[in-house]
Amino acid sequence: MSNHRYTLSRRAFVAGTSAAVVSASSIGRALAQMPPLKVGVLLPTSGAQAGIGQDCLRGVEVGLGVLKDLGYPNLTIMNGDTETNVEVSRSRAEKLINEGAQLLVGAFDSGQSTAIAQVAEQKGIPFVINIAAAPPITEQGYKFVFRNFPTAPMILGDAFANQKEIFETAGKSPKTAVVLHSNDTFGMAMQNGIGAVMPKFNMPYSIAQTIAYDPTARDLSVEISKAKAANAEALIVISRLNDAILLTREMVKQRWTPQTILSMGPGWYEDQYLKVLGKLGDGPLSFVPWYDPNKKVSKALEAALAKKHKDINLNTNHIFTFEALMIAADAYKRAGSSDPKQLAEAIRKTNITDNVSTGPGIQFNEKGQNDKLKNSAIQNRGGKLVVVAPKAASNAKVEYPLKSYNAR
Amino acid sequence: MALDTYINVVIGGILTGLVYGLMALGLSIIFGVVRIVNFAHGEMMAVAMYLAVVGSTSFGLDPLLMMIPIAAVLFAFGYVLQAGLINPFINRPEHSQFILLVAVALIIVNLLLIVFGPDAQSVQTSYSLDSFEIGGVIIDATKVYTAAAAVVLSAALFAFFKFSHLGQAIRACADSYTGALVVGLNVKHLYALTFGIGAACVGAAGAMMVLLIDVTPALGPGYTLLAFIIVITGGLGSMPGALLGGVLIGVTEAVAGLLFTPSAKSMFSFALLVIVLLFRPQGILGKAAR
Numbered sequence: 001m002s003n004h005r006y007t008l009s010r011r012a013f014v015a016g017t018s019a020a021v022v023s024a025s026s027i028g029r030a031l032a033q034m035p036p037l038k039v040g041v042l043l044p045t046s047g048a049q050a051g052i053g054q055d056c057l058r059g060v061e062v063g064l065g066v067l068k069d070l071g072y073p074n075l076t077i078m079n080g081d082t083e084t085n086v087e088v089s090r091s092r093a094e095k096l097i098n099e100g101a102q103l104l105v106g107a108f109d110s111g112q113s114t115a116i117a118q119v120a121e122q123k124g125i126p127f128v129i130n131i132a133a134a135p136p137i138t139e140q141g142y143k144f145v146f147r148n149f150p151t152a153p154m155i156l157g158d159a160f161a162n163q164k165e166i167f168e169t170a171g172k173s174p175k176t177a178v179v180l181h182s183n184d185t186f187g188m189a190m191q192n193g194i195g196a197v198m199p200k201f202n203m204p205y206s207i208a209q210t211i212a213y214d215p216t217a218r219d220l221s222v223e224i225s226k227a228k229a230a231n232a233e234a235l236i237v238i239s240r241l242n243d244a245i246l247l248t249r250e251m252v253k254q255r256w257t258p259q260t261i262l263s264m265g266p267g268w269y270e271d272q273y274l275k276v277l278g279k280l281g282d283g284p285l286s287f288v289p290w291y292d293p294n295k296k297v298s299k300a301l302e303a304a305l306a307k308k309h310k311d312i313n314l315n316t317n318h319i320f321t322f323e324a325l326m327i328a329a330d331a332y333k334r335a336g337s338s339d340p341k342q343l344a345e346a347i348r349k350t351n352i353t354d355n356v357s358t359g360p361g362i363q364f365n366e367k368g369q370n371d372k373l374k375n376s377a378i379q380n381r382g383g384k385l386v387v388v389a390p391k392a393a394s395n396a397k398v399e400y401p402l403k404s405y406n407a408r
Numbered sequence: 409m410a411l412d413t414y415i416n417v418v419i420g421g422i423l424t425g426l427v428y429g430l431m432a433l434g435l436s437i438i439f440g441v442v443r444i445v446n447f448a449h450g451e452m453m454a455v456a457m458y459l460a461v462v463g464s465t466s467f468g469l470d471p472l473l474m475m476i477p478i479a480a481v482l483f484a485f486g487y488v489l490q491a492g493l494i495n496p497f498i499n500r501p502e503h504s505q506f507i508l509l510v511a512v513a514l515i516i517v518n519l520l521l522i523v524f525g526p527d528a529q530s531v532q533t534s535y536s537l538d539s540f541e542i543g544g545v546i547i548d549a550t551k552v553y554t555a556a557a558a559v560v561l562s563a564a565l566f567a568f569f570k571f572s573h574l575g576q577a578i579r580a581c582a583d584s585y586t587g588a589l590v591v592g593l594n595v596k597h598l599y600a601l602t603f604g605i606g607a608a609c610v611g612a613a614g615a616m617m618v619l620l621i622d623v624t625p626a627l628g629p630g631y632t633l634l635a636f637i638i639v640i641t642g643g644l645g646s647m648p649g650a651l652l653g654g655v656l657i658g659v660t661e662a663v664a665g666l667l668f669t670p671s672a673k674s675m676f677s678f679a680l681l682v683i684v685l686l687f688r689p690q691g692i693l694g695k696a697a698r
Contacts, residue, residue: 047626050526183671212671218621221420221548222665222673229413242528242622252537253548254416276530280537 036074037332039325040101042092042116043108047084048216051241051272052317056108056130059321062304066322069300070354072329086111093119102338103128103331105324108317110134111185117145126331126344130324131316133265134189138369144344146368148323148357150289150375152186152193158375159264159287160201162389166285166377169389170400173204174233174259180223180247181238182215190238190264208232215243224250233259237284241267245276252280252405259401260285271312274383282380283402285388290376291319291356292393298356313385319356326352327362358393412544417666418659423551425658427616429651430558431631432638433565434609440645441582441602444494447509450631451516452607456482456614457623458524464531464618471531472557475615479608486607491600498599513628520625528622536619554616561612562651565605569647578602582645637677641684643694652693656680 041060044053060077068074078101080092089112093104097119104120104127107113113132120127121142129137129147133155138147150158167173179194181187191210198207209230213223224247227235235258239247244267251257261284267273269286291298291314301322302314331346332338348368353361359374377389379398386396435449446452459478460471489512497505538549569575581588581598588595621627634657639645642653657677664676684691 046521046526048624050624051528054527212669214671214674217670218627219424220670222417222662223670225413225417225420226666226670229410246622249537253539254546255539255541 034073034332034336035338036076037328037338038078038100038102039075039328040078040080040093040096040099040104040106041321042080042082042089042096042104042106042112043321044084044112045079045081047082048242049084049109049240052266052270053082053084053108055270055312055315055317056321058305058309058312059130059318060325062301062308062318063322063325066297066300066304067326067329070297072326073333075325075329075332080106082107082109082112082116084109084112086115089113090115090119094123097123097125101125102340103328103343105130105321105328108132109184109186110137110189113137114185117142120144125340126328126347128324128327128347130321132186134185135193136189138367142368144340146327146347146364146370148327148362148364148370148373149320150373151369152189153197154371154373155264155287155289155375156190156193156197157200159262159377160198160203162287162375162377163203163262163285164201165389165391166398166400167204169398172259172400175205176208176230176232177205177234177236177262178208178227178230178232179210179236179238180227181210181212182240182243183212184215186265187212187215187238194236194264205234207236213243215240217243218246220246221250221254223247224254224256228254228256234262235260236262236264237268238265239263239267240265241270241272244268244270244273248273248277248280255406257402257404257406261402263287266316269378269380269385270315270317274380278383279408280405282382282408283399284380285398286378286380287375288316288378289320289373290316290358290378290387292358293387293395295354295356297354301356315385323356323362326355414663414666415545416547417662419545419547420551421659421662422655423548423555423658424620424662425655426555426558426651427551427613427620427654428634428638428658429642429654430562431610431613431617432635432642432654433562433647433650434606434613435635436639436642436645436647436650437565437609438603438606439639440647441578442490442494442498442599444498444505444603445509446603446606447506447632448513448516448628449610449635450633451513451520451628452482452485453610453614453617453631454520454623454625454628455485455516456611457618457627458520458529459611460615460618461524461529461531461623464533470533471615471618472553475557475561475612478615479611482611482614483604483608485604487600487604489607490603491596494603495596495599498596513632517625517628524625526624526626528624530622531618533619550619554619557616558613561609562647565609566647568605574601578605634677637681640691641681643691646691646693646695649691649693653691656692 043056080096082089093116108131110132113129126144131149133152135151181191263286268284274281335342335346359372365371376387378385379388387394388398438446456478463469463474540547638653642649660676660680661673665673
């Protein structure tokens with residue numbers, strides 16, 4: 001065994017320190033000399049998904065400072081409102097590219113993201129999807145489209161695994177469930193995914209009925225009447241914010257409290273939902289792509305958000321919009337160029353471990369999909385969100401079953 | 409499915425349909441007298457809904473109590489719109505009138521976006537989540553209150569047109585523009601009054617509707633279309649037809665949602681419209697063109 005002891009001479013120390021300083025300053029200078037990358041951020045900041053689109057924008061607002069602190073190059077943000085409309089998404093993407101956007105980020109919704117992906121591929125401009133779960137987007141053989149968000153089957157697989165863990169912890173499980181889903185691209189993809197993925201998990205419940213509804217509908221009383229009439233114990237929902245609020249109000253009016261509400265999408269855990277419904281918002285379980293609160297960057301992002309918006313909880317919208325920008329900045333830093341092909345090549349080789357989302361980090365497979373992402377189960381409690389599964393990442397025990405709405 | 413569920417859904421459809429009917433009544437009155445199709449009808453209802461939101465959030469006022477003041481504001485808006493902007497277009501080609509009202513609608517939507525932003529806004533009252541249970545049937549309390557208010561307002565409107573001198577003068581204008589001029593009626597003033605009354609109807613309907621649904625600036629076009637479906641089904645220009653059309657559309661959508669799929673319920677209201685147009689083109693209670 002060697003007993004050699006390394007010693008550091010004064011000369012070596014000075015030389016090493018100088019080299020480090022020169023190296024750091026040259027990297028800093030190089031970053032400073034790089035013109036900001038023009039990133040077109042396409043989000044639905046008006047229309048039915050306006051609230052969520054604006055929430056995603058908060059991820060941009062607070063994320064830029066965090067990225068700068070982490071030593072990433074500057075980004076110039078060019079905003080585009082998709083107006084919650086597929087055709088508008090397409091035209092806005094074209095407009096941003098024509099105005100000089102070197103990379104696109106967006107667009108929260110699968111239908112809108114699909115339209116933007118087609119434009120990005122046609123124009124040869126990299127597109128990093130922040131949130132969109134429909135599997136076909138990364139199944140088209142696109143070279144310029146990357147998604148750092150789980151696909152519907154990934155979300156569902158983790159959701160069923162987490163549900164089984166929750167039922168086991170609670171010592172109780174539903175025998176039947178009714179599925180209420182929006183009939184947009186996301187809702188349909190998730191619904192199809194349930195049919196495909198659920199049989200693999202040997203769940204304790206069977207699906208009694210599936211009900212599709214228009215996510216822009218203003219009155220969901222018939223939908224709840226129909227769900228209630230199915231006599232199911234669990235309500236599985238795939239919805240957005242506005243419809244989640246409407247559905248909850250209708251359940252209260254129609255005096256129906258299922259044993260549990262299992263949300264496979266957004267809406268049910270969002271700040272606006274908690275704020276608008278108060279104590280009526282407590283209890284639903286959401287199975288979502290979430291963040292690892294123990295990661296260093298998560299803490300930095302949480303602190304930055306709290307500084308700017310103290311009443312808003314860090315959520316999926318902020319996390320994945322921030323990470324989309326992180327991917328863009330990281331690729332730009334490594335490529336050292338805003339050439340779209342070089343940027344796309346750099347994104348393909350992404351390997352970020354110092355990130356925010358749950359899982360080992362950000363890497364893309366040959367289809368441009370980050371298939372390493374993991375999901376969590378969270379529950380609304382008194383206006384806050386607690387993680388109840390998986391056990392390794394939980395910070396609370398599940399409250400089960402759902403407390404009657406009329407007894408609150 | 410239990411019988412209770414069907415009764416529950418049908419009652420819900422009737423109650424919502426009565427409020428739809430009041431909204432469409434405004435469109436029917438305006439068309440019946442002024443012969444102008446108000447393409448800004450849904451947008452005017454959105455304005456009324458926002459007024460109710462402001463009254464509720466800023467002053468804690470119940471939308472049902474604000475119904476009359478909001479109807480008065482919309483009456484003034486409608487009167488000024490007709491007297492100042494639409495009257496000069498009365499004798500112009502129909503496409504000019506059409507574009508004018510579409511322009512008004514677009515202006516309203518964008519003004520609402522500027523003032524209130526794109527987020528959905530709602531009004532919550534002490535009875536927002538209440539319901540009545542009668543023999544296993546659960547009825548939404550808010551829908552009962554709003555439908556009752558819609559029936560009272562509609563009855564008052566029928567009485568006004570039937571028994572008051574002003575109402576009879578307006579009906580005279582509707583029957584014959586030239587005849588009304590010949591007997592010395594101030595037709596342009598009466599037209600403005602009529603547009604004001606139609607706008608007041610939609611104002612009152614908006615104050616009620618905000619209790620049932622959230623409002624966004626983008627809400628207008630959908631409800632303009634709905635109002636058209638209702639009045640064409642019930643009979644363009646017919647006041648009872650508008651109410652009947654509202655109830656029919658409300659019930660059709662509710663039952664279709666229950667029996668088939670809720671996401672396709674609008675398809676059934678359009679199907680009803682097509683059937684009516686095929687077999688009774690003037691609408692169920694409309695008069696055939698002579």
